[in-house]
Structure formats: structure tokens, C-alpha cells
Amino acid sequence: MPDFTLTTDADGVATLTWDVAGKSMNVMSAEGFALLDALIGQALCDPAVKGIILTSGKKDFSGGMDLNIIARMKDGGARGIFDAVMRIHGILRRIERAGMDPRTLKGGKPIVAALPGSALGIGLELPLACHRIIAADNPKARIGLPEITVGIFPGAGGTTRLVRRLGALAAAPFLLEGRLSDPRAALAAGLIDEVVAPKALLSRARDWVLAATDADLVKPWDTGGYRMPGGTPYHPAGVMTFVGASAMVLGKTMGVYPAAKALLSAVYEGALVPFDTALRIEARWFTNVLLNPSSGAMIRSLFINRQALEKGALRPAQPDQAVRRLGVIGAGMMGAGIAHVAAAAGITVVLIDTTQEAAERGRAHSQNLPDTGIRRGTVTPDHKADVPGRITATTDHAALSGCDLVIEAVFEDPGVKAEVTARVGAAVSPDCILATNTSTLPIGGLAQASQLPEQFIGIHFFSPVDRMMLVEIIRGKATGERAVARALDFVRQIGKTPILVNDARFFYANRCIIPYINEGIRMVTGGVRPALIENAAKLAGMPLGPLQLVDETSIDLGVKIARATRAAMGDACADGAVDQVLLDMADEGRLGRKAQAGFYAYDAAGRRRGLWPELATRYPVTDPQPDLTEVQHRLLFAQVLEAVRALQDGVLTDIRQGDVGAILGWGFAPWSGGPFSWLDIIGAARAVEICDALAARHGPRFAAPDLLRDLAATGDSFYRRFAPAVDAA
Numbered sequence: 001m002p003d004f005t006l007t008t009d010a011d012g013v014a015t016l017t018w019d020v021a022g023k024s025m026n027v028m029s030a031e032g033f034a035l036l037d038a039l040i041g042q043a044l045c046d047p048a049v050k051g052i053i054l055t056s057g058k059k060d061f062s063g064g065m066d067l068n069i070i071a072r073m074k075d076g077g078a079r080g081i082f083d084a085v086m087r088i089h090g091i092l093r094r095i096e097r098a099g100m101d102p103r104t105l106k107g108g109k110p111i112v113a114a115l116p117g118s119a120l121g122i123g124l125e126l127p128l129a130c131h132r133i134i135a136a137d138n139p140k141a142r143i144g145l146p147e148i149t150v151g152i153f154p155g156a157g158g159t160t161r162l163v164r165r166l167g168a169l170a171a172a173p174f175l176l177e178g179r180l181s182d183p184r185a186a187l188a189a190g191l192i193d194e195v196v197a198p199k200a201l202l203s204r205a206r207d208w209v210l211a212a213t214d215a216d217l218v219k220p221w222d223t224g225g226y227r228m229p230g231g232t233p234y235h236p237a238g239v240m241t242f243v244g245a246s247a248m249v250l251g252k253t254m255g256v257y258p259a260a261k262a263l264l265s266a267v268y269e270g271a272l273v274p275f276d277t278a279l280r281i282e283a284r285w286f287t288n289v290l291l292n293p294s295s296g297a298m299i300r301s302l303f304i305n306r307q308a309l310e311k312g313a314l315r316p317a318q319p320d321q322a323v324r325r326l327g328v329i330g331a332g333m334m335g336a337g338i339a340h341v342a343a344a345a346g347i348t349v350v351l352i353d354t355t356q357e358a359a360e361r362g363r364a365h366s367q368n369l370p371d372t373g374i375r376r377g378t379v380t381p382d383h384k385a386d387v388p389g390r391i392t393a394t395t396d397h398a399a400l401s402g403c404d405l406v407i408e409a410v411f412e413d414p415g416v417k418a419e420v421t422a423r424v425g426a427a428v429s430p431d432c433i434l435a436t437n438t439s440t441l442p443i444g445g446l447a448q449a450s451q452l453p454e455q456f457i458g459i460h461f462f463s464p465v466d467r468m469m470l471v472e473i474i475r476g477k478a479t480g481e482r483a484v485a486r487a488l489d490f491v492r493q494i495g496k497t498p499i500l501v502n503d504a505r506f507f508y509a510n511r512c513i514i515p516y517i518n519e520g521i522r523m524v525t526g527g528v529r530p531a532l533i534e535n536a537a538k539l540a541g542m543p544l545g546p547l548q549l550v551d552e553t554s555i556d557l558g559v560k561i562a563r564a565t566r567a568a569m570g571d572a573c574a575d576g577a578v579d580q581v582l583l584d585m586a587d588e589g590r591l592g593r594k595a596q597a598g599f600y601a602y603d604a605a606g607r608r609r610g611l612w613p614e615l616a617t618r619y620p621v622t623d624p625q626p627d628l629t630e631v632q633h634r635l636l637f638a639q640v641l642e643a644v645r646a647l648q649d650g651v652l653t654d655i656r657q658g659d660v661g662a663i664l665g666w667g668f669a670p671w672s673g674g675p676f677s678w679l680d681i682i683g684a685a686r687a688v689e690i691c692d693a694l695a696a697r698h699g700p701r702f703a704a705p706d707l708l709r710d711l712a713a714t715g716d717s718f719y720r721r722f723a724p725a726v727d728a729a
């Protein structure tokens, strides 16, 4: 089956239907483009054809470009990429001009895009080249240009067309943030032209084609008097937009995302020249971005590998393990969040706490959340009313009967958890899987309280549960394959991304986050200016500095972890100075954001108001201060060396999961593609040099792990050695 098929009816309306065989969603490939071009050419030349409807044979229009192809385009170097992009511009421009006389702008054939559902990336760039965009009124559909979220920008004319259609200011959220809209919002924003009842989609498109006049086909930018909405960069109104946009983008991205800067340049420079020249400029900047190692690493981690994990790459061959009835024990912050996301996915939930009041409180949490879900598109409005209705709040363990999966999220105390495990085991049927949401305790130890350790597993959510996309699944030594499959099926049901790691204290994510926070605090005690620490982290692409992060997660949690680590590891834990800072802060009630006092000062409304001035008195800053790069290296290597050790120790069995997990789990510099991608970008040899220098100045925690030294000695990289199949990105 070809990707596109063309049929023409008795009235001369041709329908070009996109329906890629064997895929649930249309994605554009090189072959798809070639066929589209040929069929458009055929229809434009055919005198029997009056106009064309471009639509989809699937419930959605398109999920975008096949990013594997983008990754492969790089094989041709700069010239190869540029030429390939210009060929795409040529195809879309032919659609836009539709055979019209270039001088009189008359005689073209109308081409309308009829979108039954989602239209993303090239799935919107293509319609933007058509003469009208009509979408079915489908609230589940997502329309937009999400390229920036995987480290590139719309490079098939989407950038140039959207800016000329809406103006730079109005186009900014769609281009710079990759904002997606449902059809009605897309219409209100001017992204599309019309929304109609789903049943009327094709008939309305047909009517439009038959009624279209020459003038309906001409894009404003192809007419003589075109003025860009909001003004070009040298227009008095445009100046404000462009100057503001540069500052805003730099403020948000800290200059570490090459795609954001390149996009802005393409928009600015493109606005000063005629349309076709603007397309060439867009193609040049797109080429520039594709050649930056950051974009390849981002595509690899945030798109290719993330999607593979979501589609079940880790799943053992087991019959369907979908969860219909979920038990959650502990209706606190995490338990309530887990109950909510499960109920939002249509799963029946039993939420248990020690008192009815606490259980009800957890259920009530769900009532306040759906609006966020609706805004983000994870909960449809018709689901909203049902979400709390699917949660039964109770203290009665008998209600767990019939559960396929029970997740405990009670206090982080091995004794309490053991008691809960035994009690749940007695209340459920023998095939139920029991999971713990512990953030630090080894699964093997907790499994001892279970009669069926092969049915015991770790399912570690991140806070806030409804917003954090990663779920870390921890396989204990005794955990069986069915438990793994059920955990993975559950994560898939709730629409999150799983990684699967082996058991060890702190698993993977927390193992890497804690050294980051500790390094930040250690620098404070060593006289590094706190503002330098925080800014260095952000300038390296971390979403939060280490001091802000510990304020957010709470300082008493830090104290608890420090105490538990000390109890378990004794002298092996070398964070005494750091622990003392946490203890001192906790003793004074500076517990972080929740206490409106921590490393930062807060106002009465809970807003951060700069670093706590007293810090400078407690920990006098030294003179001179270390340079920015040194501080950044300490903060980044504290994390990435732990990731390498997790791989060496076998906690992590796959670097791809390590990279995806780091970005989604704790926001590790997304521009880099994750810790392993980052080490590959700087190169193992350079990384070892930096480690040696840091270890000499700051201690053995920075010593290069053997694996890194070996890669350096052999001139190898993580992705070449451990994941050759996806190195193309």
C-alpha cells in the first residue's frame, strides 16, 4: 500500500488520502514526500481535476516527520541536509502555488487540508502550505509544531509560514514552546481556518474547493502589498517584538538550546526578505541545528528512545497485564497523585489510609487536579467528572479484593512498609502484584515481608505525580517477569515513560540527584557564592539550581535521607559537612518552600524572593571565586559520574534508559540528551581530563570510573559501545 492515494470524483474534486500502511499514525518519510509530490503534480496537470482535498485515512492527520530520517539526513553533511530541506520546500511551495500563473496569480487549483484529528510537525507544515485548513471538531486532536521540544525547529516552511500568517509575537508560543492546541483553540489562534463537525469534514472541504476563487488561493505573502502582522524587525512595532523575543528566549533557555537561537535567527532574518529567500534562510538555520550534536542527542533521547520505551521496548513476553482495579495504600502526597493519574486513565482505584478522613483527603486531591490535566491534554473534559468517581476512599483492606496491582505509598519506614505488605498480601488474590513507591529503600529488603517475592516490585513515581512523566520500575532479585510486565503495562495505561533498573539503594534517579544537591551545598560550605552555584547550574541547562531543588523537595527529606544513608552505610558516606548544613537548616525550621524558608527567602504568598541573605554570614564567601566552568563541571560531573557508576554496577543496564530517565526524572540538561550523551559530546578523553583535575582539587568523588577511562583509552563512546543501533542520531 502506498502512503498516499489519489481518487477523483465526477465533479472533478480529487481526494489525496494519506494512510501509511502498518502504522497507527501517519509519519512522513522520504518516499512519502516523493509520492506526494508526484500525485500533486499529476492532479495539477489533469484537466479533469478542479481542486484537491488533502486528508487522512486514519483518525489523525499526521504525527509528523519520521525523525529517524532526519537523523539519517546528517549522513550527507551540511550540503546534503540543505539540499534535502530545499527539496521539501520545493514540494510545499508547488502545493502553495498550485499551478497558478506567477505573474497574474490566477489559474491555480484550490488545495484544502481536511484534518480529522491530530496534525503535528510536518502534519501542520503541509496544511500551512495549502489554501485552507479545515479541522474536525475533535477535542482529543492536538495541532501544533512540537519540533522545539526535541531540539530542532519547524524546518519545512512551518517557521516562515506561521510567522507570516500570525506575526512573530503571536507565533512565538507555537514555535518557541511547541504549544499544542485542540482544533477550537487552534482556530482561535489563527493556526487553522475552520472547525466543522467531524461528519461534515469532507463535504465541507469539497464545498470549499468547488466554490474557491482565484483570490482564495493567493497567500498574503505572495501579493505585492503584504505587511507582516505585528511588523518586521525595523518597523516601530516590530522592534518591540523582536528585541523582547531575544531577551525572552535567552532568559528561558539560558542560551543552551541551539534550536531556539537558530529559530529566532531564521524568524528575524526571514522577516527582512521576500518569502522564497526566507525559506532558504530557514533551510540554512535548520541545517545548522541538525549539525549541532545537541539536536541529534535530543532527538535520540527525547523522541526515538523515549518512544521506544513507551511502546514497550522493555516488556518481557507475557500475556496482557493491563490493570483494571488498582489498590493504593497511603493517601498522602504520592498516593493521592498515583490514584489520580490511574483514575484519569479509566482505572478503578481503591485508596486506603489509616483513617477515613485521610483517605478522603487523598481522593479530594483528585478533584482539584483535572483542570491541569485538561490543559495539558492528558485528561479529556468528558473524563473530568468521572475521575474522583472512580476512586473509592476507605480504611478497609477487604476492598482490595479483585485488585490486579496494589501500590503502597506509606511513610518511608521499613517497619511500616513491612506491616503494610503483609496485610495487603492477606487481602488480595494470589495473582495480584504488589509494588512499593519507596524512593530510597532497596526492594529486596522490602520484599522479605511478602509471601510472594516474585510478585513484588518497585514502581517509583516522581513528585508531583500528575506532572512528572518518568516512572522508574525497580526489579528486585526475586521479582518475576509477570510483575515487570504488569508494572510496564500499568505505566503505559497512565501514559508515562518507564525505565527499568536493578535494585540498589536510591535506584538510578535519586542516586544521581543526591550528589548534585550535595555538591551544591558543599560549595556553599566551601565559600562559593550561592548565586554563582545556582546560576552556573541553570547556565548549564539544569532547570533548577541545587539549592532551589532541595528547597522544593524539602530540607527535612534531605535530613531523613542523610540519616538513613548514614545508618546503612556508616563511614562510607562522606557527606558529613553537607549533612550538617541540612541539620542546621532543619533545626531552625528552614525546611524549604513548604516552610517558606530555606536556602531561599520567600514572601507571605510563598514566592521565592532571592537567596536567603543570612547564608553569606553563615558561610562567608571566599575571594577569589572559582570560575563559572569549574562550578558547572562540579555540578554536572557529580551527576554523570554517578550515572556511569550505576551502569558499571549493573543498576542501569541500558544507557538509553539512563539518558531518557535523567531528562524526564530530574531534568538533567535536556539540551545534552542526557548524562551519557553529554559525555559523548565532550568525549571520554576530555571527560577523564576534567575528572582528574576535579579529583585533584576536590577529592576522590570525582575520580573517573574505570569504564570512562577505558572508553577514553580506546577512543570509544558510550553510544558506540552500548547502543550502536541508534548511534545514527
Ligand code: NAD
Pocket: 329, 330, 331, 332, 333, 334, 335, 352, 353, 354, 358, 408, 409, 410, 411, 412, 413, 416, 420, 437, 438, 439, 440, 460, 461, 462, 463
Ligand atoms: P506522605 O507522608 O505525604 O503520605 C504517606 C501516607 O501514608 C499518609 O497519608 C499516611 O497516613 C499513610 N499511612 C502511613 N501508614 C499507613 C498504613 N499503615 N496504612 C495506610 N496508610 C498509611 O508521604 P509521601 O510523600 O506521599 O511518600 C509516600 C512514599 O512515597 C514514601 O515511601 C516516599 O519515600 C515515596 N516517594 C515520595 C516522593 C516525594 O517526593 N514525596 C517521591 C517518590 C517517592
